[in-house]
Amino acid sequence: MKMVSAALALMLAGTWPTLAQEVAKAPPPGAFKAVSSLVKLPDFLPGMGQLFVDPATLPAGPFLAYDHDGKLVSTIYMLPIKDLNPNKRFDDLASPGGNVDHVSVYYNAGHPGVEEPHVHVVLWHVAKADEARVAK
């Protein structure tokens, strides 16, 4: 009862961290792992940033992408082209990153971890101009 009361007090006080607040800074909590620790890829990928993913969610993700200062910039889903067919659906993909400013969708030829042509669906949590934070 005391724990419930404490939790309620925290929520009422506005100090209970939201999911978006929990993943706002790298590294994200829970089962998320740096992609570079799971497969042989550079730690920082130009155009995307430093990626984290829960391995249980591969290949779709979400992948959480951070800039050089460890701030979340985007949530990325990687959807294999062969799975975009009448018999396959991607439902209920987690979206822990909070507000979305805009979305990018583009083809990727593949990379370790998702070793087949796929689509990147990028939910940008920053303005278009701030994509430059992960450009290089």
Added chain:
Amino acid sequence: MLFFPQARATGNDIIDVEMHGKDDGAHVWFDPAGIHVEPGQTVRWTNRDPGNSHTVTSYHPDVFDRPLRIPANAKPWNSDYLLPGQSFSVTLTVPGVYDYYCVPHEHAGMVGRIVVGTPQPVAPSAVDPSLTPLPDVALNGFPPVDEIIAKGIVRRV
């Protein structure tokens, strides 16, 4: 695919092949895609793609159960993943045609071909159903042997 005339390298030259990719990873390739070398020369692959890892892997039953597409008595190779800036080299002594691919990008058509010396035509062998066949996009990505011999190198731009 473009062809740039260039005499094939001789002696102990190291022949460089680079791995490249567009910034968004939408397109990846070996450059040059086709080269003609002398027996005993060394080919060195270097990953020049800052945003991706690549392999250079020969088609051979001993490497991931793939069809034989190098001379029967040549030694197969697999570089494993090369991070940006890393290199891998192979010295080719047996004349013939060597086809290779990048493991994560074979289905994106990232393949290459080396012609060593002046190979004799080889009769196609029976298809072994236990081996994983090449996707069409890879089969269509090899520069023709005659063009490689005539031009020295074949490059995609």
